[in-house]
Amino acid sequence: MSTRQRPISADEPPSAPHADRSEALFERARRVSPGGVHSPVRAFRGVGGTPRFMSSGAGARLRDVEGREYLDFCLAFGPLILGHADADVRAAAEAALSRGWSLGTAEPYSLELAEFITTRIPWVQSLRFVNSGTEAVMSALRVARAASGRSKIVKFEGCYHGHVDSMLVRAGSGLAEAPQLDSAGLAPEVAQETLVAPLDDSGALEAIFARHGERIAATIIEPVPANYGLLPQRVEFLQAVAAVTRAHGALLIFDEVISGFRVAFQGYAGLSGIHPDLVIYGKIIGGGFPVGAYGGRRELMELVAPVGPVYQAGTLSANPLAMCAGLANLRRLTDGSVYRRLEELGERLQRALTGLPGIALARVGSIFWLLSSRSALPPLPVRTLKGFPVDAAACFGPLFHALLERGIYLSPSAFEVGFLSSAHTEADIDALARALREITRPR
């Protein structure tokens, strides 16, 4: 392979003669990285075709290497609640950059962000920053096991908790009794430590605890499951999850990587009044920079090194650039105006899509899921995997591409949700609705 490749400039003028630059770049990328990407869903496997190589983002828009603009409802899979390249977040990151971008010492920036969060979210008395949601999940599970002296973890079918080995399992035919590995490369014993329960079924969870309760360290759940479409749970179900978990001396872990700072500043724990023992954040907490965090009751967090025996560390953890960007991002969310604005936009989208043939919209605040099917659509909200129409994935590909042709970028998978940001306008919402009306119009 030639090592003299043409440089890829984000600023190349759109008139450059490269109508198929994404194809050419994808071809090159596949030679040097698995599937040409660094996270699988970006490869468009779920929708077919070649991923568009994006060179920049501003506000609610992405721009590809050929200079085409897209109205973006994927928003980097959730962190960008203020849209791309928000001026405040950018200014904070630029100021941090000028002070040096990795100190590897105690520093005041993570302190400021940690204080900002712990003073506003009472059930997070102490927290530790890491570099991703996955890392935060892995560490929180370790704390739960150390605290309880037990090893099993209960998770729910359809919830995603990053690529932690023990979380890459799904319910087998006997549900909790025989979980199946969801990835190659895992030790089979990994599945033994995970019990998989169905969502929206407190009886099934009680049965699992009745049988394994003494060995269960924690129950982990996305309180707003948003990784298998959007499967909003009843508050009563989440209350039952908390009650049965605690009745058996296990810890309740909320994975709020998507819902944290998104459905409300305090996440779904704040909205529902169900306060977990440990909570996991990611995405919005870093304003689009690589940050994850786990936190909770002080005595649990004091099990973590250097105070306690749970080892967890990170060369790049609490990177000052990311901490300053995260703080600037969260500062904008405290007075509630962003959430009110997002709710207005969400309601507008919901109204505009009501009655469109073959399409349904599920929504929790600014998280939405477009569900398409040729058969009868299920009544919404769908709360469990059983409600997922069999042809939803097959129908989504053509819909995704029809929108892409019209300059609208959704997350490239039927199972991923979409996001609104405060950078979106009414006109942007109307553009999405208009495009969907055009696409679904009977011919």
Ligand SMILES: Cc1ncc(COP(=O)(O)O)c(C=O)c1O
């Ligand atoms: C609920 C949830 N937990 C954990 C993760 C993993 O986070 P990351 O991709 O930052 O490792 C994700 C990622 O989308 C997520 O949605």
